[in-house]
Amino acid sequence: MAESLLTRRQQAVYDYLRQHQHTFTHPPTLDELCHALGLNSRGSMHKHVQALVEAGLVAPLDGKQRGVRLQEPVREQMEHQLPLLGYIAAGRPIEAIENPEDVHVPPNLRTDKPCYVLQVKGDSMIEAGILNDDWVVIEKRDYARNGEIVVALIDGEEATLKRINQRPGEVMLLPANSAMEPMVYSPERVQIQGVLVGQMRSY
Amino acid sequence: MAESLLTRRQQAVYDYLRQHQHTFTHPPTLDELCHALGLNSRGSMHKHVQALVEAGLVAPLDGKQRGVRLQEPVREQMEHQLPLLGYIAAGRPIEAIENPEDVHVPPNLRTDKPCYVLQVKGDSMIEAGILNDDWVVIEKRDYARNGEIVVALIDGEEATLKRINQRPGEVMLLPANSAMEPMVYSPERVQIQGVLVGQMRSY
DNA sequence: CCATAACGAGAACGGATAGAGAACTACCTA
DNA sequence: TAGGTAGTTCTCTATCCGTTCTCGTTATGG
Known part of the structure; x- marks a missing residue:
């Protein structure tokens, strides 16, 4: 080059x-x-x-x-599809799909960084307007700013979609559901896998 | 091609x-x-x-x-784009956009009937997971089944996005917000303009 | 001091695009 | 039959646009 x-x-x-x-x-x-x-x-x-x-x-x-x-961006711009990697439910690993199918994602629901799509299972973020069966667009990223909604992997096992609040020595994962309690972990137990950048729902 | x-x-x-x-x-x-x-x-x-x-x-x-x-095939090529017709806020007419721009809409967020897109202003449907600034995909239709979320025009003036419940002699429009009261109208005052079939949110 | 490079202005050429207008055909209607 | 409407085809002209060229200015470095 x-x-x-x-x-x-x-x-x-x-x-x-x-x-x-x-x-x-x-x-x-x-x-x-x-x-x-x-x-x-x-x-x-x-x-x-x-x-x-x-x-x-x-x-x-x-x-x-x-x-x-x-020259280049044309093809990326034409590419409106992202892989649907699986389902995310609080407290369980992401249930991966064997053959990730591509989902149409409007360009304004994603960023120009690498992204993928998960389908939400559960009600832990209901008060943030994220309902069961919603599709969420996740930007692949291993860090987050406080207040962002992230896909977090806990102890390398459980994946969950929560709002994050990081303070020295601890990480809080906040559900948006009055029936649930915030979860506090030591930083080394929590691995950020991506950040919510878009959301879709079908009625 | x-x-x-x-x-x-x-x-x-x-x-x-x-x-x-x-x-x-x-x-x-x-x-x-x-x-x-x-x-x-x-x-x-x-x-x-x-x-x-x-x-x-x-x-x-x-x-x-x-x-x-x-040309007919063109319509199918355009199937991923719908016009963003304006903003919908409870209690005001739909604020139309002068030049409706086309918004990308994944095929699974719409029906095969004519649809359009509105942007939500206000919190009247917050408990149904419809937040301020969300995009909603509306199927153009003048009737609805009870329980569906509709764009309703009241007295030919005010447009609103609410869940509908139609009974003999009266129409109830139900907000999804504990701070708001259901509204009851006589059927001839309420004109259904479309039904919610999809929703998108950008973070 | 000269050589070189980056930059800009402008002229000139050829092809593509655009618009006006006239003439023609086809069809419907009174 | 006559007249209106609508689509088609044509010529002529003007403008736009990419291309290439020359020339002048400025800055930098040996």
Whole structure:
């Protein structure tokens, strides 16, 4: 991978494309890029874009296709499916599915980090609006901020979906159900497996 | 699949057809499309529509059937997207969005009947796990079974999302919030606009 | 001081896109 | 039959857009 560094201007063009790619109805033309970045010369902009093409960051402008579009993210953007890895019920390991099927997940219910889907079993988070049989979208992550709802593995055995509150020397896992008590563990017993980023329900 | 991308003008025509396909009494003629998009020449519009036909997005204008209508397979391609029509808050009309944007909706969160998406404002259904800012998928329907959660229009003015219980001579709309009282109306004051079939939440 | 690179302006060319308008056909209706 | 509506095809023209080129400016480093 030729890590040919970009010049300032090339980087600026690339940044602009990445930041605004979701707001485009159509990929911007060279003139539009000029206007957006304060240039007056199409030819100059063309030179920058051409450099980005050769760096593999931008799709080649094959004569017919007008407009400047990014190369890679297209496929990821088209990929709206995440694996349904299993069921999560408080107090038991995640019940894995042998052949994880793919579930459609709207892009706004996930992050651009790796994610997967679990189906909730139980009522321990009912007061947070997470009901039995809901699907939850989990971002794969091994840390969390206090207040986030996480998939936590306790003693390497039991998996549970709870709101987390980490303090020096102890970790509290808070159910959202008045009938249940908060659970307190020493940090080494709790392993965070992911963080809730989206949720779906079918009626 | 010929991935021949549309030109801007073609896209504009296509967008117009998609956005207004539900509001047409009859499929629009070329002249009507011209007027809607600010053109003066039928011939020019015909060229754009013809391009959409060849792209497989619009039904061929085979002499007899007048008007420009979307191709049937397209509807299935669009099946993952539904229009976000506005916000629903108890006690106010649905606050419509000027340009309804399309929201990705997984197929298992909707039915095969016409559906649309609203964003919830308020806490009146909190105990049913429907929180502020949740997206709800609504099947367009003017009737409901008791126990279903419906979008109801009261006196033609106020829209609300509530669980419904219909008895002879009266309709009860039940919030899922201990702080709120059930509402009872005579049947002619309540108009059902749709039924909840899916729900999404982003964290 | 010169060489080099990054950058920008602008001109010029060719192909693609777009719009206007005219002429034609097909069909329905009065 | 006449007239209106709607789709089709055509030509002509203007504009847009990518491409390539030259030229001038600025900054950096040996």
